[in-house]
Amino acid sequence: MSGLVPDNTCNICSCEFDIESEGGVQGFIGILPFSLCPMCYSGLMDMYQKLSGDLNDSEEVLDDDTPES
Numbered sequence: 075m076s077g078l079v080p081d082n083t084c085n086i087c088s089c090e091f092d093i094e095s096e097g098g099v100q101g102f103i104g105i106l107p108f109s110l111c112p113m114c115y116s117g118l119m120d121m122y123q124k125l126s127g128d129l130n131d132s133e134e135v136l137d138d139d140t141p142e143s
């Protein structure tokens with residue numbers, strides 16, 4: 075591990091991405107930093123929605139793609 079700060083390398087596909095211009099997400103799982111490129115992030119959200127859709131049959135679309143200005 076290179077440190078305790080999320081970097082610009084996706085933890086799933088190992089590609090580099092620019093969170094400012096491309097999107098994606100950075101954060102912490104407990105104390106472990108993680109970074110997801112936009113592609114893996116949307117893929118994960120897609121998977122999560124399918125999984126949670128089985129438990130909770132509400133269809134809610136989150137619009138978190140608004141650029142901050």
Ligand SMILES: [Zn+2]
Nearest residue numbers: 084087111114
């Ligand atoms: Zn990725």
